[in-house]
Amino acid sequence: MTNLSGQMNMISFHSRTLLARSLGILLLAHPLRAADAPSGTPGGWDSAQAKGKHVLYFTKSSGYEHSVVKRPAGGGLSFSEQILTDLGKEHGFGVTCTKDGTVFTPENLVQYDVIVFYTSGLLTEAGTDKTPPMTLAGKTALLNAIQGGKGFVGIHAASDSFHHQPDPPDRSARYVAYGDDIDPYLGMLGAEFIKHGAQQRARIIVTDPQFPGCAPLQDSFALFEEWYTFKDFRPDLHVILAQDTQGMKGVDYQRAPYPDTWARRNGRGRVFYTAMGHREDVWTNPLFQRLLLGGLGWAAGNLEADVTPNIVKVTPGYRQIQPPEEPKKKP
Numbered sequence: 001m002t003n004l005s006g007q008m009n010m011i012s013f014h015s016r017t018l019l020a021r022s023l024g025i026l027l028l029a030h031p032l033r034a035a036d037a038p039s040g041t042p043g044g045w046d047s048a049q050a051k052g053k054h055v056l057y058f059t060k061s062s063g064y065e066h067s068v069v070k071r072p073a074g075g076g077l078s079f080s081e082q083i084l085t086d087l088g089k090e091h092g093f094g095v096t097c098t099k100d101g102t103v104f105t106p107e108n109l110v111q112y113d114v115i116v117f118y119t120s121g122l123l124t125e126a127g128t129d130k131t132p133p134m135t136l137a138g139k140t141a142l143l144n145a146i147q148g149g150k151g152f153v154g155i156h157a158a159s160d161s162f163h164h165q166p167d168p169p170d171r172s173a174r175y176v177a178y179g180d181d182i183d184p185y186l187g188m189l190g191a192e193f194i195k196h197g198a199q200q201r202a203r204i205i206v207t208d209p210q211f212p213g214c215a216p217l218q219d220s221f222a223l224f225e226e227w228y229t230f231k232d233f234r235p236d237l238h239v240i241l242a243q244d245t246q247g248m249k250g251v252d253y254q255r256a257p258y259p260d261t262w263a264r265r266n267g268r269g270r271v272f273y274t275a276m277g278h279r280e281d282v283w284t285n286p287l288f289q290r291l292l293l294g295g296l297g298w299a300a301g302n303l304e305a306d307v308t309p310n311i312v313k314v315t316p317g318y319r320q321i322q323p324p325e326e327p328k329k330k331p
């Protein structure tokens with residue numbers, strides 16, 4: 001493992017990946033610093049076709065409210081809203097931040113190119129943050145807009161929203177695969193969040209280094225983060241990053257490597273999701289920001305990328321679900 005920088009929690013790189021090992025390929029170590037990242041903005045944000053594009057960033061928390069989406073008591077933007085707004089200013093796209101679930105009408109959605117969710121819980125209920133909920137018609141309007149060609153980017157807890165109902169507090173329903181009976185929002189997104197274990201440093205395998213924003217990540221990297229687990233992955237996912245579960249601590253990661261970041265087509269729309277983004281120091285990491293710019297730019301249609309489904313090939317054990325509890329130790 002080679003350190004990317006001396007800073008805490010920065011991404012570091014490995015000379016070989018699980019995937020590379022399985023393919024019998026030995027890759028040379030590439031010590032890399034953020035300064036070595038290719039020049040230019042990922043996601044085609046510097047191009048003529050990106051001009052005037054607008055992003056809607058929706059951060060309603062009906063369930064758990066993350067620190068990066070919580071607005072300060074005195075007013076102003078949350079940590080992640082400020083970063084996304086600043087990225088827009090720097091790279092020439094507009095960002096509208098809202099927690100108001102009533103914005104999802106066909107008329108209102110027309111003005112946005114990409115809709116970004118960092119949400120939680122049942123968004124048709126006022127829930128934890130008490131901001132106005134989405135209506136069922138609003139949810140339908142959102143899904144129709146994406147089907148019709150809008151871009152959608154889900155970050156972290158976007159997959160912890162609209163769980164299959166009922167979703168009892170003991171989380172027993174989380175360990176059941178519902179297949180095509182998945183909630184239509186999660187079907188659009190590509191998978192449903194189950195649970196996460198303790199934050200830890202873990203290795204992420206880059207399964208598509210060609211995807212916009214991924215070049216500096218090379219073949220794999222390690223990061224300290226809160227790592228999500230999932231079920232009901234859609235079989236048409238194009239996996240960009242995969243969780244290497246080998247050596248991870250906790251029952252939640254007792255499963256085969258599975259997708260962490262992916263893209264998929266949804267009708268005429270483009271959907272990008274990354275499970276990362278819990279921690280403030282992930283949001284400020286330039287490599288996370290480049291990944292986000294790449295996903296946003298592809299979702300906005302600034303550029304093309306090959307998103308041929310590859311989930312079976314790169315994460316063949318993706319259907320595995322971890323055991324609900326720590327197995328009892330045998331005497």
Ligand SMILES: [Zn+2]
Nearest residue numbers: 066156226278
């Ligand atoms: Zn989290």
